[in-house]
Amino acid sequence: MRSYLSSLARFLRAEEIPRWFGLSVVVIYLVGLATVTNLGIAGAQREGTAYYRQSARFALAQLACRLGQQFGEPEERVKNYEHLLRNFAAHVPVEVLRVTDGSRIVASTRASEIGADPAQVSSVTAHASSAWTFQLPLNDLTAETKTTATAAWRLVAVLPTELPLQGGFSAYAGILATVLVLLGALFVTYRCVREQLRGVSRIAHRLETCSHRIAEDLTALRITDTNDGVVRAWNELIEFTEQLHGVAEKNEANAELSQALLSSGNDSLSEALNAVPDGIIHIKNEDCFGFVNTAAAHILGWDREAYRTMKLSTCVAEGYGSAVIQTLRDSLRSDGVFDSHTKLITPSGDAANDTTYRLWVLPLPRDARNGECVVVIRDVSQQIRTDRAREDFVTQVTHELRTPLTNIRAYAETLSSGMFDDPKVVAECYNVITKETRRLSRLVEDILSVSQLEVGSISLSMDRVNIRTLLEEGVRDVSGLADEKNIDVQLVLPSKMEPIQGDRDKLAVVINNLLGNALKYTHENGTVVVGFQQTHDEVVLTVKDNGIGIDPADHARIFERFQRAPDPDALSQPGTGIGLYTAREIVLQHHGEITLISKKGSGSTFMVKLPYEPQRTEPPVSANR
Amino acid sequence: MARILITDDDAHIVRVMSIWLSRQGYEIMTARNGREALEVLDAGPIDLVLSDMNMPVLDGLGLTQEIRKRGMNDLPIILLTARCDQEHLATQLLEYHAQLAPKPFIPSQLVEQIGALLHAAATS
Numbered sequence A: 001m002r003s004y005l006s007s008l009a010r011f012l013r014a015e016e017i018p019r020w021f022g023l024s025v026v027v028i029y030l031v032g033l034a035t036v037t038n039l040g041i042a043g044a045q046r047e048g049t050a051y052y053r054q055s056a057r058f059a060l061a062q063l064a065c066r067l068g069q070q071f072g073e074p075e076e077r078v079k080n081y082e083h084l085l086r087n088f089a090a091h092v093p094v095e096v097l098r099v100t101d102g103s104r105i106v107a108s109t110r111a112s113e114i115g116a117d118p119a120q121v122s123s124v125t126a127h128a129s130s131a132w133t134f135q136l137p138l139n140d141l142t143a144e145t146k147t148t149a150t151a152a153w154r155l156v157a158v159l160p161t162e163l164p165l166q167g168g169f170s171a172y173a174g175i176l177a178t179v180l181v182l183l184g185a186l187f188v189t190y191r192c193v194r195e196q197l198r199g200v201s202r203i204a205h206r207l208e209t210c211s212h213r214i215a216e217d218l219t220a221l222r223i224t225d226t227n228d229g230v231v232r233a234w235n236e237l238i239e240f241t242e243q244l245h246g247v248a249e250k251n252e253a254n255a256e257l258s259q260a261l262l263s264s265g266n267d268s269l270s271e272a273l274n275a276v277p278d279g280i281i282h283i284k285n286e287d288c289f290g291f292v293n294t295a296a297a298h299i300l301g302w303d304r305e306a307y308r309t310m311k312l313s314t315c316v317a318e319g320y321g322s323a324v325i326q327t328l329r330d331s332l333r334s335d336g337v338f339d340s341h342t343k344l345i346t347p348s349g350d351a352a353n354d355t356t357y358r359l360w361v362l363p364l365p366r367d368a369r370n371g372e373c374v375v376v377i378r379d380v381s382q383q384i385r386t387d388r389a390r391e392d393f394v395t396q397v398t399h400e401l402r403t404p405l406t407n408i409r410a411y412a413e414t415l416s417s418g419m420f421d422d423p424k425v426v427a428e429c430y431n432v433i434t435k436e437t438r439r440l441s442r443l444v445e446d447i448l449s450v451s452q453l454e455v456g457s458i459s460l461s462m463d464r465v466n467i468r469t470l471l472e473e474g475v476r477d478v479s480g481l482a483d484e485k486n487i488d489v490q491l492v493l494p495s496k497m498e499p500i501q502g503d504r505d506k507l508a509v510v511i512n513n514l515l516g517n518a519l520k521y522t523h524e525n526g527t528v529v530v531g532f533q534q535t536h537d538e539v540v541l542t543v544k545d546n547g548i549g550i551d552p553a554d555h556a557r558i559f560e561r562f563q564r565a566p567d568p569d570a571l572s573q574p575g576t577g578i579g580l581y582t583a584r585e586i587v588l589q590h591h592g593e594i595t596l597i598s599k600k601g602s603g604s605t606f607m608v609k610l611p612y613e614p615q616r617t618e619p620p621v622s623a624n625r
Numbered sequence B: 001m002a003r004i005l006i007t008d009d010d011a012h013i014v015r016v017m018s019i020w021l022s023r024q025g026y027e028i029m030t031a032r033n034g035r036e037a038l039e040v041l042d043a044g045p046i047d048l049v050l051s052d053m054n055m056p057v058l059d060g061l062g063l064t065q066e067i068r069k070r071g072m073n074d075l076p077i078i079l080l081t082a083r084c085d086q087e088h089l090a091t092q093l094l095e096y097h098a099q100l101a102p103k104p105f106i107p108s109q110l111v112e113q114i115g116a117l118l119h120a121a122a123t124s
Helices: A002-010 A019-066 A074-092 A167-213 A229-262 A269-277 A294-300 A318-329 A364-371 A381-417 A423-455 A467-477 A479-484 A504-520 A580-587 B011-023 B034-043 B061-069 B089-095 B106-122
Strands: A098-100 A105-108 A132-133 A156-159 A279-285 A288-292 A341-345 A357-363 A373-379 A463-465 A490-493 A500-502 A527-534 A537-546 A593-598 A604-611 B003-007 B026-033 B048-052 B077-081 B098-102
Touching: A002 A019, A002 A341, A019 A074, A019 A156, A019 A580, A074 A098, A074 A105, A074 A279, A074 B011, A074 B034, A098 A504, A167 A229, A269 A279, A269 A423, A279 A294, A288 A294, A288 B106, A294 A373, A318 A341, A318 A357, A318 A373, A364 A463, A423 A504, A463 A504, A467 A479, A467 A490, A467 A504, A467 A527, A467 A537, A479 A490, A479 A504, A490 B003, A500 A604, A504 A527, A504 A537, A504 A580, A504 A604, A527 B048, A580 A593, A580 A604, B003 B011, B003 B034, B026 B034, B034 B061, B034 B106, B048 B061, B048 B106, B061 B077, B061 B089, B089 B098, B098 B106
Parallel strands: A490 A527, B003 B026, B003 B048, B048 B077, B077 B098
Antiparallel strands: A098 A105, A098 A156, A132 A156, A279 A288, A279 A373, A341 A357, A357 A373, A463 A500, A527 A537, A537 A604, A593 A604
């Protein structure tokens, strides 16, 4: 019962109802409709019948009176009776009207009955309630005619079993039925429409209740318990709005970031960008510079505030700036979008000595129509120089290795040819081979040291080193070159020299490099002086020459790997650019230092300071810069 | 007897080639760089120049250009180089009718090469 009521409630609300309920409602409705219609019709019939009976009885009574008033001969009387009966039957619906004299039917609307015995006519005995009998009152004025007329003359009326319905009653029933059908149709229509609108009404209801929360929580507006077409569309709309909301938030964040980039001053992001050593330029579009950091402004030679009003198409700059601007203009396509680009800029063309920048143009893919890009400018001079120097080094090393090899080979071939048996010549061959072999092996040691230094795997085997012996051997090693150029090599040593802790072979390399340089870069008939001093905590070796000297601007550079002084007089001598680099590394490994005093044209003095004993507590300083 | 000019700033090379070539009977003149070589050339007739490529003052290429400028177009020139980046000069030197030879070299082969050049120059 409860479920029926709840189903009924849902039905009225035009919601989903169980099929059985729907069918039962339809059945009940139809049954009710039929019942009402039948009742109506039956009621109408009853009323009609009752009315008829009343009227008919009265009319029949009147007829009986009239019948009784008929005079004349029996023949005539019968004819009159028939006439009257027929008249009556034409206006009042009766089944049969007959007049009986007790023993036989005298007159009747049914002609076949006339003369028959009334008791034998079946319709008299059956349906007693539907047959009325009226006594004919005879006229008392003519006693003569009262012959056989007795009180037994009767009028018998047999009522019809079915009365036609009054037009009025059937009309009422028809109208009632029509109205009920219309109501039913209306209700069904109402239900269908209600169903369609249900989704909309839920939405309206939800909006009403949750409208104040739209701003924070769009999802509250979703409707999850209904699933018709309108509600689905609504939910999709909510989702779409959420997405738009998310995009709007992201755009807001991006706009904030752009704003941060734009504002120069105490903003932490632009501070960070200004601290970056690379130049960074943010270009919003071809007519607007978004941000230029300090490094970029410096490279381009711009005032940091001036760029705000500059346009790419019209701005001018000098030096590197003009090359940067030109590259940007070249990268700009006709549709305002930048192409990705990278380029080396060396305005003066002299990559070896000038600053070279690598420029990256990085279009921002966010919105290709905008023509937004970021430009990065990085100083790659060091890298370029190192790469160039490394190439030069390989070339130079090949040449330097081949020179002693040429001599060794030529003199060895001379010996092995057997053509020259002059003992002086033979001795000369052996000498040259020996000397050049030593030169070659020292060069190989230098190269080996350089690669060890690059890898960081140089290791010192420490021992007591007698500096005097070291220096004397070093001078002897270069005596050949000294003799060739007629350079006077002097050893100025004190009588007492303390030994130091160091790697003997490596220190020999240092001395050989310094002496070799001194002789190489000194003209003929020059002088090289090797000195030695000691203090209480260190020793100082000096190698002083009166050769071509080194410009102070190049003092730092010549100690760099593969670097030589950019001085034509120096470059005319063969060199690999690793001698001083190796020497300094070795000295630093000994916790010492090398210093230089020199001016162009007035010789050079190299000073090597070494502690008596390198400190074990500190790790060796690696100068792999 | 043919006169050969040997030019190199490395005295050992000059010496060893002098030994070999004088053994062949050639007369040997020497110089330490391109400028000295030109002085020797101006002083007397030379039949072949054997020179190092890398020398101070005036290098092998400069010497070659100077020799051709002086109209000595038939003088055979052999240039020795130890550098690996000078192979491209070989084509350039063809213009000057000079030959490039690598260092290290085998003296006997160089002597043969010199002999062939002198023979060709003498017969043409």
